[in-house]
Amino acid sequence: MSDALSAIERFSRYQSDDAQSVEPVHCPVRDVLDCIGDKWSILMIMTLATRPQRFGELRRAIRDISKRMLTQTLRDLERDGLITRHVFPTKPPSVEYCLSPLGRSLLDPMASLIDWADRRYSDIHAARVRFDGAPL
Amino acid sequence: MSDALSAIERFSRYQSDDAQSVEPVHCPVRDVLDCIGDKWSILMIMTLATRPQRFGELRRAIRDISKRMLTQTLRDLERDGLITRHVFPTKPPSVEYCLSPLGRSLLDPMASLIDWADRRYSDIHAARVRFDGAPL
DNA sequence: GGCCGGAGGTCTCTATGTGAGACCTACCCT
DNA sequence: AGGGTAGGTCTCACATAGAGACCTCCGGCC
Numbered sequence: 619m620s621d622a623l624s625a626i627e628r629f630s631r632y633q634s635d636d637a638q639s640v641e642p643v644h645c646p647v648r649d650v651l652d653c654i655g656d657k658w659s660i661l662m663i664m665t666l667a668t669r670p671q672r673f674g675e676l677r678r679a680i681r682d683i684s685k686r687m688l689t690q691t692l693r694d695l696e697r698d699g700l701i702t703r704h705v706f707p708t709k710p711p712s713v714e715y716c717l718s719p720l721g722r723s724l725l726d727p728m729a730s731l732i733d734w735a736d737r738r739y740s741d742i743h744a745a746r747v748r749f750d751g752a753p754l
Numbered sequence: 755m756s757d758a759l760s761a762i763e764r765f766s767r768y769q770s771d772d773a774q775s776v777e778p779v780h781c782p783v784r785d786v787l788d789c790i791g792d793k794w795s796i797l798m799i800m801t802l803a804t805r806p807q808r809f810g811e812l813r814r815a816i817r818d819i820s821k822r823m824l825t826q827t828l829r830d831l832e833r834d835g836l837i838t839r840h841v842f843p844t845k846p847p848s849v850e851y852c853l854s855p856l857g858r859s860l861l862d863p864m865a866s867l868i869d870w871a872d873r874r875y876s877d878i879h880a881a882r883v884r885f886d887g888a889p890l
Numbered sequence: 891g892g893c894c895g896g897a898g899g900t901c902t903c904t905a906t907g908t909g910a911g912a913c914c915t916a917c918c919c920t
Numbered sequence: 921a922g923g924g925t926a927g928g929t930c931t932c933a934c935a936t937a938g939a940g941a942c943c944t945c946c947g948g949c950c
Contacts, residue, residue, distance in 0.1 A: 699881025745835025
């Protein structure tokens with residue numbers, strides 16, 4: 619919890635002094651959330667964590683992603699330097715995606731999130747059932 | 755990094771054996787990402803981490819959130835048991851939001867993510883500039 | 891009494907994000 | 921010649937997000 623406290627302090631510092639607000643421009647957290655805060659990015663990184671994979675493999679691994687979103691998510695992650703893309707001149711050409719060192723460095727922080735998800739998702743589920751069943 | 759490896763292993767186990775796919779139904783990670791993986795939830799939790807805050811305070815803290823999304827994000831987080839909502843019978847009534855124990859337990863994992871964001875967002879920025887400047 | 895303002899919302903309309911699925915190119919196999 | 925495969929792009933339809941008007945309840949001011 620001491621780690622958490624220092625991180626919160628750091629986060630607070632990004633609040634601009636005049637308005638006490640989290641400005642998108644000056645807040646790395648906002649910046650990073652814009653990168654990996656979309657629907658598929660984290661899932662993609664986790665899936666690529668086990669091994670480099672090709673376009674079709676990724677589609678089969680995350681079955682409810684559409685081709686369009688798969689392409690777009692991969693492009694965005696490549697643009698942000700989290701994954702790399704290799705084209706092999708086979709016929710037809712095959713393309714392999716793999717985590718860059720920067721992408722791999724994200725695994726450790728994400729691991730603790732997954733850990734939390736694992737331990738606490740039943741609590742969340744219970745809270746949800748309770749909330750939905752409560753009278754208004 | 756060893757933590758990351760075990761989390762990845764655990765994540766892999768949620769891939770269904772027959773199809774090697776990350777089924778939404780059986781994957782807590784998917785579940786949790788659906789809760790806090792939206793545009794504002796993590797920011798909201800971080801903002802509430804410093805202290806309980808009222809509707810108007812939160813709006814001023816996260817200035818580019820709309821009233822509608824603020825209301826909805828708060829409702830969703832309340833539904834999932836991550837925050838609690840207290841109405842004080844002042845005139846006009848004031849409403850205070852604060853993290854629940856479950857919500858506070860999320861701070862530690864989120865802290866490591868913020869840590870990463872802090873250290874690495876310049877790398878991401880650099881990668882992006884490089885990508886955008888590259889010829890096709 | 892009538893008007894203004896604040897707190898915490900809801901409602902409506904438009905802009906953006908997401909998904910489904912058709913299509914494309916180049917090649918191989920039969 | 922027809923069909924299959926890999927990795928996409930394109931178009932259309934729909935779901936979600938944002939902007940901003942509006943609402944209620946009250947208290948204070950003149």
